Amino acid sequence: MHRRGVGAGAIAKKKLAEAKYKERGTVLAEDQLAQMSKQLDMFKTNLEEFASKHKQEIRKNPEFRVQFQDMCATIGVDPLASGKGFWSEMLGVGDFYYELGVQIIEVCLALKHRNGGLITLEELHQQVLKGRGKFAQDVSQDDLIRAIKKLKALGTGFSIIPVGGTYLIQSVPAELNMDHTVVLQLAEKSGYVTVSDIKATLKWETERARQVLEHLLKEGLAWLDLQAPGEAHYWLPALFTDLYSQEITADEAREALP
Amino acid sequence: MAMSFEWPWQYRFPPFFTLQPNMDTRQKQLAAWCSLVLSFCRLHKQSSMTVMEAQESPLFNNVKLQRKLPVESIQIVLEELRKKGNLEWLDKNKSSFLIMWRRPEEWGKLIYQWVSRSGQNNSVFTLYELTCGEDTEDEGSPKVPVSTRKEGCLLFLPEFHGLDEATLLRALQALQQEHKAEIITVSDGRGVKFF
Numbered sequence: 001m002h003r004r005g006v007g008a009g010a011i012a013k014k015k016l017a018e019a020k021y022k023e024r025g026t027v028l029a030e031d032q033l034a035q036m037s038k039q040l041d042m043f044k045t046n047l048e049e050f051a052s053k054h055k056q057e058i059r060k061n062p063e064f065r066v067q068f069q070d071m072c073a074t075i076g077v078d079p080l081a082s083g084k085g086f087w088s089e090m091l092g093v094g095d096f097y098y099e100l101g102v103q104i105i106e107v108c109l110a111l112k113h114r115n116g117g118l119i120t121l122e123e124l125h126q127q128v129l130k131g132r133g134k135f136a137q138d139v140s141q142d143d144l145i146r147a148i149k150k151l152k153a154l155g156t157g158f159s160i161i162p163v164g165g166t167y168l169i170q171s172v173p174a175e176l177n178m179d180h181t182v183v184l185q186l187a188e189k190s191g192y193v194t195v196s197d198i199k200a201t202l203k204w205e206t207e208r209a210r211q212v213l214e215h216l217l218k219e220g221l222a223w224l225d226l227q228a229p230g231e232a233h234y235w236l237p238a239l240f241t242d243l244y245s246q247e248i249t250a251d252e253a254r255e256a257l258p
Numbered sequence: 259m260a261m262s263f264e265w266p267w268q269y270r271f272p273p274f275f276t277l278q279p280n281m282d283t284r285q286k287q288l289a290a291w292c293s294l295v296l297s298f299c300r301l302h303k304q305s306s307m308t309v310m311e312a313q314e315s316p317l318f319n320n321v322k323l324q325r326k327l328p329v330e331s332i333q334i335v336l337e338e339l340r341k342k343g344n345l346e347w348l349d350k351n352k353s354s355f356l357i358m359w360r361r362p363e364e365w366g367k368l369i370y371q372w373v374s375r376s377g378q379n380n381s382v383f384t385l386y387e388l389t390c391g392e393d394t395e396d397e398g399s400p401k402v403p404v405s406t407r408k409e410g411c412l413l414f415l416p417e418f419h420g421l422d423e424a425t426l427l428r429a430l431q432a433l434q435q436e437h438k439a440e441i442i443t444v445s446d447g448r449g450v451k452f453f
Contacts, residue, residue: 113286114267192272217280223273223287227325235273 059096062140069146100139100147103128108171116220117172118184118238121145124169144169164188168238174219183212184221184236192225192235263301266294275318275325277334291327291335296344300359305422308354309333346428358425365421365429369412370438373452382442384449388412389423 057064107127111119125141132139148169151158157173163185170176176184186201187193198209213234216222225233268274268290278284298317299305312318312332319326327335336355339345343361348354358365373379390411412418412426421429430450433439440451 217278217283220280220283223271223283224276224279225273225325226276228272233272235271237271240271 060137062138062143066140066142096137097143097147097150100128100143101151103131104144104147104151104169105171107131108169112172115236115238116222117170117174118221118236119169119171120238121167121169123238161185174221175215176219179208179212180215183209183216187234187236188239191239192228192233194228194231194233196231263298266290269294269320270323272323272325275320275323275327275331277328277331288335288338292338292342292344295335295339295357296359299357300420303420304357305425306348306354306356309336309352312336356424356428358428359420360425362425362428362432365418365425366432366436366438368417369426369429370433370452372412372415372417379452382444382449382451384444385423385427385447388426388450390414 054064054068058068059065104124107124108117108119111123111127121141121144125139125144128139128144145160145167148158148160152160157171159170159173159176161168161170161176161181161184163181166188168184168188182202183193183198186197193213195206195209195213198204198212199206202209213222216234216236217224221238222234222236225235268287274287274290278287295317299307307315309329309332313326313329318332333352336345339357340347340355343363344358346356346358348356373381388411390413413421413423430439430441433452434441438453440453442449442451
């Protein structure tokens with residue numbers, strides 16, 4: 001093997017090729033960038049026009065808001081990106097979600113002692129609407145999810161757990177892993193879950209099922225019912241449908257105040 | 259006497275009738291039970307109860323839900339109430355109790371305010387006068403006709419609605435402790451002097 005000859009030459013060639021590619025790559029990139037930049041400017045102008053025309057609509061109509069947000073997303077614009085900045089100033093969209101975020105926190109605080117910091121999106125929606133009163137802007141579940149995602153990004157301990165077609169919103173950072181979440185999803189149907197349910201549906205061992213249920217009790221998310229037919233039932237206040245019709249009591253409202 | 263009593267959400271929540279193993283949850287549960295017992299008794303004008311009655315009362319026995327709080331747990335709730343000053347055992351066996359939705363000290367304060375406001379400090383009342391013959395414990399006492407009821411008929415005043423004689427006595431004892439009143443013996447029973 002003639003190391004020197006092959007090595008030096010090959011390396012040199014390689015380097016030259018790389019340099020050429022790099023050059024071309026740079027040229028390409030610059031070109032592309034210039035084009036994209038032009039396009040973005042155009043997009044931005046159009047969007048500005050659109051936004052100013054439809055500002056009212058955006059604030060008033062939840063469906064319209066969803067479509068507007070989706071549109072922004074496709075061109076990589078986040079109207080809620082920062083408190084200050086073009087979009088939130090332009091549309092006041094940021095304010096809307098900020099205020100909504102505050103309302104969500106209030107509802108969650110008020111109900112936390114009842115449900116351990118876990119609430120269905122439906123109940124949250126109901127309570128938020130109640131709090132806003134008749135003449136306030138309408139708020140959709142989509143709005144809530146967006147506001148919560150913002151809260152989540154701010155590090156407030158919120159998380160969103162998908163269950164049976166809807167979502168559970170966790171406002172207190174409890175330690176929930178996959179096993180816990182899967183059991184929550186199981187409980188969503190009837191508001192409670194049993195060891196047998198878990199074994200039958202998830203095919204787990206008794207011990208694994210028991211551990212999850214113990215954890216839910218420990219986190220204050222579940223209550224134990226020893227008078228249920230057959231075996232112990234573990235009920236989640238967050239999923240207890242009857243609770244939806246309950247008003248926030250005066251005590252609970254007091255808890256929500258700073 | 260079907261009251262439109264508003265049961266709290268917990269009353270329809272099956273695990274409410276099982277003593278919770280998690281201590282934080284148990285605290286919330288007991289607080290809710292204490293609150294429920296007091297508002298139930300207040301609305302039903304029930305100032306005393308036996309443990310047997312309690313077990314079968316709709317208060318601890320939700321027939322529709324098919325759940326009832328077991329007697330050991332009832333005892334725990336009652337002990338909480340006793341610690342808070344809202345309950346007093348009437349016998350050594352702890353089979354019957356006095357339940358006071360307002361603590362005797364709180365009643366005492368209200369009574370003393372009423373006495374001062376109406377300028378009746380240093381006046382003496384017999385217990386009979388204070389209750390105007392509404393002696394809940396003695397069925398045989400004659401009822402005082404409305405026309406002869408004096409200003410001193412405490413139990414007929416709206417602000418003392420829900421105050422029974424046993425609790426009244428304890429309220430007066432609380433005032434006595436604070437040297438704002440003195441329970442004295444009069445010719446046919448007991449009386450009280452306010453300072």
